[in-house]
Amino acid sequence: MKAIRIYEFGGPAVMQLVDVPRPVPAADEILVSVYATSVNPADYIIRQGGNDLLRPYLKLPLGLGLDAAGIVEEVGSEVKNFKVGDKVYGVPNFPGDGSYAEYLTAKASQFALMPRNISFIEAGALPSCALIAWNGIVELGKVLPGQRVLIHGAAGGVGNLAVQFAKAKGAYVIGTASSYNFDFLKELGADEVLDYKDQQFETLLGNIDLVFNASPVRDNATRLKSADLLKEGGIFVCTQLDSPFSDELKEALAGKNATATHVGGGGLAYVSSLSETTKLIEEEKVKAVISKVYPLEQVADAHRESETKHVRGKIVLKIKEAHEAV
Ligand SMILES: NC(=O)c1ccc[n+]([C@@H]2O[C@H](COP(=O)([O-])OP(=O)(O)OC[C@H]3O[C@@H](n4cnc5c(N)ncnc54)[C@H](OP(=O)(O)O)[C@@H]3O)[C@@H](O)[C@H]2O)c1
Structure with a gap:
């Protein structure tokens, strides 16, 4: 072969x-x-x-x-x-x-x-993006209807599915992307979109229940700014498995009883992620981009x-x- x-x-x-x-x-x-x-x-x-x-x-x-x-x-x-x-x-x-x-x-x-x-x-x-997005948003992020979810890298492979899964679960979704992706993300269901390059998302946003970092760029400054936006008891989920959380980030999160976790590697829920994705696609609530x-x-x-x-x-x-x- x-x-x-x-x-x-x-x-x-x-x-x-x-x-x-x-x-x-x-x-x-x-x-x-x-x-x-x-x-x-x-x-x-x-x-x-x-x-x-x-x-x-x-x-x-x-x-x-x-x-x-x-x-x-x-x-x-x-x-x-x-x-x-x-x-x-x-x-x-x-x-x-x-x-x-x-x-x-x-x-x-x-x-x-x-x-x-x-x-x-x-x-x-x-499959692999659905696995990461589903585990990040649903299994680890524990998203609930009405919650405010900030997704970094929202237009990418993982990010676009995270937007769609969070919307399917009834969340209010804010995505970061370049401005040429704003219309695309709105069509996908995002409620707000921000340009990570020239908008100071940390001054525009707050009261976030869940941050899902699906950017392919490892950037500790963005992580710290995101931690500032989280509510007391909020959740930070990061796809960048190879890049550990800094002490500064851990301290910032501990100060508001927020938790941070990486998604990926072992312990992923394969069967539920894929079968739930199948269901949402057949119901036409999620699509492949x-x-x-x-x-x-x-x-x-x-x-x-x-x-x-x-x-x-x-x-x-x-x-x-x-x-x-x-
Ligand atoms: N843990 C795992 O097992 C696993 C599995 C799959 C993926 N991942 C990880 O998940 C991350 C995302 O993967 P992916 O497949 O979604 O990547 P990808 O499709 O290559 O991501 C492309 C997207 O990233 C956005 N982007 C670029 N620079 C950015 C920045 N500085 N801030 C925010 N967004 C930015 C781009 O947005 P614009 O074009 O709008 O600028 C583009 O839409 C990667 O780190 C990958 O390694 C992990």
């Missing part, structure tokens, strides 16, 4: 499309024929050699990719929740061979049935675009044409 592998860390050119053996599922795994995957910041960070958190897991040669939408081709002997032919979406094993490939094996517990009303391309844009679709052969261009850190929604990699599905 065709798959992307890297044999050295570096720029986009280190990604090679090669022939590798098709994987075989273990007892608790499914074999998925992959139709679409998408690009996440972790993909280019891994390609470049990783960060302090990821580096210990990275052994060359490496596959890349954290999202998959496709069709179940085989099921392991212990798998009860899927059958051959099911359309599924989910997150491959990590560490593992990634999802930039014609086939992958993954734990069945990291996949769910795809929403019936969307394409493989749309489904391929969703795709900025561009590249064929797998153009993965280097897709990475270059993602590395600008200004993608609206997701960049999808098409692995197979949907009409190939039987």
